[in-house]
Amino acid sequence: MQLVNIEYRSELYKEEIKLRDEVLRAPLGLKFKKEDLDAEVDELRYGLLDSNGELTACLLVRILDDSVAKIRQMAVKEDLRGKGLGRELMKKVESELKIKKFNKVELHARMYAKVFYDKLGYIETGDIFTEIGIPHIKMKKDI
Numbered sequence: 001m002q003l004v005n006i007e008y009r010s011e012l013y014k015e016e017i018k019l020r021d022e023v024l025r026a027p028l029g030l031k032f033k034k035e036d037l038d039a040e041v042d043e044l045r046y047g048l049l050d051s052n053g054e055l056t057a058c059l060l061v062r063i064l065d066d067s068v069a070k071i072r073q074m075a076v077k078e079d080l081r082g083k084g085l086g087r088e089l090m091k092k093v094e095s096e097l098k099i100k101k102f103n104k105v106e107l108h109a110r111m112y113a114k115v116f117y118d119k120l121g122y123i124e125t126g127d128i129f130t131e132i133g134i135p136h137i138k139m140k141k142d143i
């Protein structure tokens, strides 16, 4: 799978919103609002493309400061889960972030997906909290 940088408001960006909507919002009965998307203008966005150029997985990165990046909205197409794509995207993005001189990554894991991040070396910090109506936990990793 090829790692790509998704430009804000590009053609691929539209596919990325569709994938995130399907995977992260529709199952909760939610939808992205214009203001949610407008607030993402300064974020980095990455995806994995298959050999047909189809977007199979994506995530966002919010820059918190010169050394800390926050990974958000990790999504893998439903029929492609459990094949290592999520891990591949996370590892490739961590490598990109290292090149950009970030040395810490943090994220808010949905509790049901916590083991996925445990296996990538993320460590939980703090208590469980509710975000978009479901339990999450903050996790961190030094890269």
Ligand SMILES: CC(C)(COP(=O)(O)OP(=O)(O)OC[C@H]1O[C@@H](n2cnc3c(N)ncnc32)[C@H](O)[C@@H]1OP(=O)(O)O)[C@@H](O)C(=O)NCCC(=O)NCCS
Pocket (backbone or CB within 6 Å): 023, 024, 073, 074, 075, 076, 077, 080, 081, 082, 083, 084, 085, 086, 087, 088, 108, 109, 110, 112, 113, 114, 115, 116, 117, 119
């Ligand atoms: C969570 C998600 C990103 C994982 O991606 P994936 O491509 O299915 O995961 P991978 O195949 O790369 O799995 C890597 C490892 O994590 C494990 N894993 C993946 N999802 C898991 C889950 N929900 N619970 C427990 N373990 C999980 C896999 O079993 C695998 O373990 P192994 O190395 O021992 O074989 C994907 O299932 C997804 O998009 N889910 C819906 C959206 C979501 O919850 N996003 C995360 C928001 S915080």
